[in-house]
Structure formats: structure tokens, C-alpha cells
Amino acid sequence: MAAEVVSILSLIVFIFCVLGPLLMVGGRRLIPLPLQTLLVLGSLINILLAALGKWIDGGNLSELLSLPSAVGSNVILLPIMAMAGGFLVAGALEGSGGFAALRVVINKMRGTPLGMAGTLVFIAQFATIFAMPCGRIQAAALLPVIITLGPEGVRLITKKQMVVLVTALAVNAAASCGPSQIGGIGQIGEGFLQQLGLLTNAQEFGIMIGTAFTALFISLFITRFDMDEKIRLSEGPSELSVGTSATSGRSVGAAAAEDAAVSEQRDPSTRTAEEEAEIAKKFKAPLVGYISLGIFLLALIGAVFNLFGKTPITTTLLVATVLIMVIARLSIRQVIAGIILHPITALVAGFLMAGSLAVSGGFEALSNLLRWLAEFKILGIGLGVAGMIALFVQLETIMPMPCGRILAAALLPVVVAMGPASGWLPGASGLLSGDQLACVLAAFIVNAAASCGPSPIGGIGTISEGMVRSEIGYLRNAQSFGILVGMTPLAALTMRFLVLTHNPFTLRNLGLYFGLLAVVFIFSFGVVKLINPSRFKKRRTPTQEREQNVATWITFLLGGAVAGVMMSIALFLPDPSGLFAIAGTTPFLTTLAQGAVGGAIAGALLLAT
Amino acid sequence: MSEFATWLAFLFGGAISGLIIAYAMDFRTRKGLLQGALGGVLVAVLYLLT
Numbered sequence: 001m002a003a004e005v006v007s008i009l010s011l012i013v014f015i016f017c018v019l020g021p022l023l024m025v026g027g028r029r030l031i032p033l034p035l036q037t038l039l040v041l042g043s044l045i046n047i048l049l050a051a052l053g054k055w056i057d058g059g060n061l062s063e064l065l066s067l068p069s070a071v072g073s074n075v076i077l078l079p080i081m082a083m084a085g086g087f088l089v090a091g092a093l094e095g096s097g098g099f100a101a102l103r104v105v106i107n108k109m110r111g112t113p114l115g116m117a118g119t120l121v122f123i124a125q126f127a128t129i130f131a132m133p134c135g136r137i138q139a140a141a142l143l144p145v146i147i148t149l150g151p152e153g154v155r156l157i158t159k160k161q162m163v164v165l166v167t168a169l170a171v172n173a174a175a176s177c178g179p180s181q182i183g184g185i186g187q188i189g190e191g192f193l194q195q196l197g198l199l200t201n202a203q204e205f206g207i208m209i210g211t212a213f214t215a216l217f218i219s220l221f222i223t224r225f226d227m228d229e230k231i232r233l234s235e236g237p238s239e240l241s242v243g244t245s246a247t248s249g250r251s252v253g254a255a256a257a258e259d260a261a262v263s264e265q266r267d268p269s270t271r272t273a274e275e276e277a278e279i280a281k282k283f284k285a286p287l288v289g290y291i292s293l294g295i296f297l298l299a300l301i302g303a304v305f306n307l308f309g310k311t312p313i314t315t316t317l318l319v320a321t322v323l324i325m326v327i328a329r330l331s332i333r334q335v336i337a338g339i340i341l342h343p344i345t346a347l348v349a350g351f352l353m354a355g356s357l358a359v360s361g362g363f364e365a366l367s368n369l370l371r372w373l374a375e376f377k378i379l380g381i382g383l384g385v386a387g388m389i390a391l392f393v394q395l396e397t398i399m400p401m402p403c404g405r406i407l408a409a410a411l412l413p414v415v416v417a418m419g420p421a422s423g424w425l426p427g428a429s430g431l432l433s434g435d436q437l438a439c440v441l442a443a444f445i446v447n448a449a450a451s452c453g454p455s456p457i458g459g460i461g462t463i464s465e466g467m468v469r470s471e472i473g474y475l476r477n478a479q480s481f482g483i484l485v486g487m488t489p490l491a492a493l494t495m496r497f498l499v500l501t502h503n504p505f506t507l508r509n510l511g512l513y514f515g516l517l518a519v520v521f522i523f524s525f526g527v528v529k530l531i532n533p534s535r536f537k538k539r540r541t542p543t544q545e546r547e548q549n550v551a552t553w554i555t556f557l558l559g560g561a562v563a564g565v566m567m568s569i570a571l572f573l574p575d576p577s578g579l580f581a582i583a584g585t586t587p588f589l590t591t592l593a594q595g596a597v598g599g600a601i602a603g604a605l606l607l608a609t
Numbered sequence: 610m611s612e613f614a615t616w617l618a619f620l621f622g623g624a625i626s627g628l629i630i631a632y633a634m635d636f637r638t639r640k641g642l643l644q645g646a647l648g649g650v651l652v653a654v655l656y657l658l659t
Contacts, residue, residue: 113644113647114644114647114648114651115640115641115644116636116641116644117631117634117636117641117642117644117645117648118627118631118644118645118647118648118651119648120630120631120634120645120648121626121627121630121631121645121648121649121652122648122651122652124630125626125630125648125649125652126652128656129652129655129656129659130659131659157634158635160634160635161634161635164630164633164634165634168630168633201615201619201657204656205618205619205622205656208619208622208623208626208649208652208653208656209622209625209626211626211630212625212626212627212629212630212633212649213629215629215630215633215634216629216630216632216633218633219632219633219634219635220633300659301659494618498614498615498618510614510617510618513618514618514621517618517621517622521625525629
């Protein structure tokens with residue numbers, strides 16, 4: 001009895017620790033402590049609760065004394081070491097001019113057939129190409145490029161383009177730590193599945209499309225409406241202001257149209273050689289920067305393709321770091337400057353909380369809660385397994401932490417407990433087959449990784465908001481929409497129809513996959529374009545403010561429902577192999593409806609938190 | 610065949626995502642959209658290679 005009470009109490013402590021910093025009371029945070037501190041405190045409370053429970057149940061002293069070591073054993077060193085290795089090589093790249101070389105290369109891309117549009121697309125999606133253990137590294141390296149190109153720099157891109165670009169870059173960089181092969185969050189899930197790299201493609205595909213949806217949302221849904229009022233980024237003394245001195249008196253739609261015209265004027269092919277030379281002056285890098293960038297790429301490709309045999313990733317990264325240090329004559333201090341403590345402490349705090357939940361029975365309580373959620377019915381109608389999962393995979397973005405690892409480390413054991421290997425966690429549900437579990441893991445992890453983008457408590461998105469000088473949280477909804485409708489369900493669909501059905505491969509699966517992709521594309525474009533508040537009226541009024549809120553709610557509810565349906569199809573669409581069977585005897589159409597409701601609830605919670 | 614399917618999906622997804630981002634950034638001419646799609650395809654290829 002004491003154990004049951006302790007398990008419920010420890011779960012409450014966990015939820016309090018996670019939600020506390022997000023809740024605002026009277027304009028102030030309910031708990032003004034750093035999240036990591038709070039999680040460590042919560043872990044200590046859980047350990048004390050577990051000790052108390054064991055003592056009441058007649059446990060002996062050695063059992064009580066072993067509790068802290070049981071919690072400590074949950075801290076997994078490999079991802080921490082890989083992350084530290086990634087940070088060291090990032091520090092070496094910054095110190096040696098490697099990132100400056102990267103900026104030169106990107107600037108030169110404008111002169112290729114990619115042109116300005118292709119180059120901006122490349123910048124928006126770049127972070128996941130060479131995914132680092134923390135997206136902040138890529139964001140910090142790329143944001144200066146955008147500043148230089150923007151209205152306060154060489155004015156190659158307009159204010160609106162800059163807002164769209166920084167938002168897309170933020171969510172892409174945030175999500176990039178999911179598929180990273182050098183200490184990414186995905187590696188924790190791949191460790192559970194015992195197949196390194198299994199979840200990479202699915203996450204990357206979801207990120208690619210989710211980034212585009214984020215750009216679409218911020219462009220059509222938000223910036224036309226109130227960009228002039230809520231983004232205090234200067235237009236700069238550019239051609240933008242030519243003939244538009246009465247900016248404040250224009251309709252926002254008209255401003256967007258003029259921006260479009262300017263962006264077309266800014267085709268690089270129309271620039272003179274002198275102008276291009278002036279721009280090139282702002283992008284300079286030493287030779288050693290190019291060499292260090294080459295060493296990094298070689299190390300990364302070698303690590304991904306096992307070119308160096310069975311050398312651990314951390315060793316490869318450290319060797320690359322030392323090589324760059326020698327060539328660029330860097331000091332230890334310069335290299336260590338690349339380490340970002342935040343994600344490392346977040347991971348350790350998350351692991352500690354997970355360990356404390358394991359010893360206090362919190363995981364069992366959470367598993368039981370999820371099972372209850374799946375079985376709970378009113379008038380014979382309930383969420384079912386499909387609805388519960390459609391809601392659960394979006395949980396990290398509903399409660400966005402400054403680092404997705406915090407909740408991922410704490411919750412992944414519960415996700416795994418839904419699968420077939422449930423013996424290690426008594427009371428776990430065992431609701432899913434191994435293949436279904438892989439789909440859920442891909443969706444859950446990419447959602448977790450991306451969640452640090454829209455986090456209002458120090459997420460990557462807040463860096464972008466600072467850059468364009470907008471209100472805190474202004475870019476959040478666009479990122480949340482991209483994660484909700486793009487990244488999460490598409491990662492699950494890609495896992496189901498491309499990764500897991502490789503053997504045997506069937507055209508049916510490929511056809512289904514492309515059909516479902518088309519549905520998601522058409523829906524997202526349609527919903528953002530049609531339920532667009534700026535279409536209602538040209539001028540901003542209090543009524544329109546309400547209309548914008550209503551439109552946002554409708555979009556998120558519908559988006560969540562579509563995401564939930566896609567999750568249900570990915571998990572429960574009957575397959576000849578029988579690996580994707582529906583739990584119980586629920587008809588498939590009911591499963592789809594349950595997924596839609598679960599997804600819609602997730603969409604509503606995303607807006608509410 | 611399965612590898613081919615993955616490449617096909619990524620190239621298609623890359624082109625569409627590039628198109629959407631270019632459209633979102635007000636590159637609405639045929640040339641701008643094409644360049645965006647090309648950038649998206651390049652991204653998709655690099656996602657698969659790395």
C-alpha cells in the first residue's frame with residue numbers, strides 16, 4: 001500500500017517539477033528556479049519518498065542505502081560523452097574559423113543555379129544536414145549569416161523573409177539533435193531498439209517537411225497580420241523603404257506584396273560586381289578555417305559510414321578536435337568555449353529524474369495512468385490506445401522544456417514499456433508490437449528534440465525572437481504547428497511505410513505513403529491559406545484580434561486531428577504481416593476517430609500551455 | 610528497390626519542402642520557386658548522404 005502511494009506521489013512531484021516553471025501567476029513564473037535545479041530537487045524528494053515507502057513496508061537498511069546508487073546508475077554516460085565531443089569539435093571549429101568558412105561557402109551558393117531562393121532554403125534546412133548533439137551550435141553558427149544578409153546588414157533579404165528564415169531555422173536546429181549520430185536524442189531510442197541509426201531517416205524526413213510547414217505558417221498566418229506592430233526589427237535604409245514611407249498607414253497585406261516585389265528585385269544576378277564585392281567583404285575566412293571544416297566533415301562522414309572501423313564516435317570527434325587544435329594552434333580555453341552546459345546538465349537532470357521515478361514506482365504509476373487514459377470511457381466512447389498515443393507523442397511540445405532531453409530521458413522508459421519487452425517494468429502495458437513501438441519512438445523523439453524550439457523558457461526559438469526583436473513567444477505557434485502536423489506524424493508514417501517495410505518492399509506501401517503525404521501537404525497548405533485571419537479584413541481591429549485567436553484554435557484543432565489520424569494509420573493500418581494489429585477488437589475506423597480526437601486534444605493543449 | 614523508394618520519397622519531399630519555403634519567403638515567380646525546389650532537393654540528398 002505504501003509503495004502505491006509513493007508511486008503516485010512521485011509522479012505528482014515529477015509533473016509539478018515539469019509544469020511549475022511553465023506556469024505564470026500574476027505575470028511571474030510560479031517557480032522561478034532553473035529547470036535542472038528543480039528536477040534534481042524533485043529527484044531527491046522522490047528518493048526520500050521511495051526510502052520512506054520501503055521503510056514502512058519493512059525494508060532493511062541496505063535496501064534504503066542502495067537507492068541513491070540505483071538512481072545514479074540510470075545516468076547513461078555514452079550520450080553525455082558524445083555530446084561533449086560534439087561541443088568540443090564545435091568549439092574548435094569556431095576558434096579556427098571553420099564556421100566563418102561555412103558562411104563564405106553559403107554566401108557563394110547564391111551565385112550558383114540555386115540562386116537566392118535555393119540558398120535560403122538550404123540555410124533553413126542546414127542544421128539537420130550535419131546534425132550536432134545540440135541545435136544551438138548550428139543556430140549560433142548560422143544566425144550571423146542571416147543577420148549579415150538581412151535588412152540591418154547587406155539587405156539582400158527583406159524583414160519578412162528574415163522572420164520566416166529565423167523561425168524555420170530555429171525549429172530545424174532544435175529538431176536536429178533528434179537524428180544526430182553524435183549524441184542525439186534518437187540514440188537513446190535506438191539503444192532501446194538495439195539498432196543504431198534505425199530512427200534517423202524517419203526523423204529527418206519529418207523535420208524536412210515540418211520546417212517547411214513552420215515557414216508557411218509564419219509567412220501566411222502571422223507576419224501579414226501584425227509584423228509591423230510586433231516585430232521591432234529595423235527595415236534598414238534599404239530599397240524596402242523606397243516609396244513606402246507611410247508604412248504604418250498601409251494594410252499589412254500590401255506590405256507583404258511590396259516585400260515580395262523587393263525580394264524579386266534582389267535577384268543576385270542583377271547586382272553589379274562592385275556590390276557583390278562589397279557583400280563578399282563581409283564574409284571572410286582564413287585558410288585554416290577551410291581545412292578545419294574539411295577535417296570536421298571527414299570525421300562526421302567517417303563516423304556515420306564507419307570509415308574508421310569500430311572506433312567510438314567520441315574518439316573520432318576528439319581526434320578531429322586535436323587535429324584542428326594543432327593545425328589552427330588553438331588553446332584549450334578556445335576549444336572548451338564550445339561546450340554548452342545547458343543541454344548536458346539537462347540530460348543529467350533528466351536521467352536523475354528518470355532514475356528516481358524508477359525506484360519510487362513513478363513509471364508504473366505513469367504506465368497505469370496511460371492505460372487508464374486508453375480505457376477510460378464516457379457513454380461508451382473513449383480515446384482508446386490510438387487516441388492516447390496520438391496525444392502522448394505530442395507531450396513534449398505540449399510541455400516544452402529548454403532541452404528536449406529532460407523529458408525524453410525521463411519518459412522514454414515509459415514509451416518502451418508500451419512495447420512487447422514489458423517484463424522489466426512490472427505493470428507496464430505491452431500495448432504495441434515491436435514495429436509499432438519503433439514508429440512511436442520515431443514520432444516521440446523527433447517531437448522531443450524539436451520541442452526546445454518553441455520553449456518559452458530558454459528554447460532556441462527565443463534566440464530567434466531576440467534576433468528579430470519580437471515579443472517572447474511570437475514565433476512559437478508557427479514552430480508548434482510544424483512539429484504538430486509535419487514532424488511528428490510524418491516521422492511515424494516514414495518509419496512505417498519506408499523504413500520498416502523495406503523487407504519485403506511493396507508498391508502498395510509506397511503508393512499509400514505518397515498518398516498520405518499528399519493529404520498532409522494539401523491539408524496544411526489549404527488550412528493555413530484558407531483559415532488565414534489576414535483574409536478577413538485588411539485593417540487590424542479588436543474584432544480581428546479575436547478572429548486571429550479563433551482561426552489559430554481552428555487550425556490547431558484540425559491540424560491535431562489530421563496528425564492523430566496519420567499516427568493511427570501509421571500504427572494500426574492492417575498489414576498482411578500482422579505486425580500492425582489493432583489492440584483489442586476495435587474497428588479500424590473507430591481507431592482513426594480515436595486518433596483524431598487524441599490529436600485534436602494535443603493541438604488544443606499545445607495552444608493552451 | 611527499397612533504397613530507390615527512400616531516395617524517391619526524400620527527393621519528392623525535398624522538392625516540395627523547398628517549394629513551400631520559397632513560397633513562404635515570397636519567391637512567387639517560376640524561377641524563384643524552381644530555385645527553392647532545387648535547394649530542397651539538395652538538402653534531401655545531403656540528409657540521405659550524411
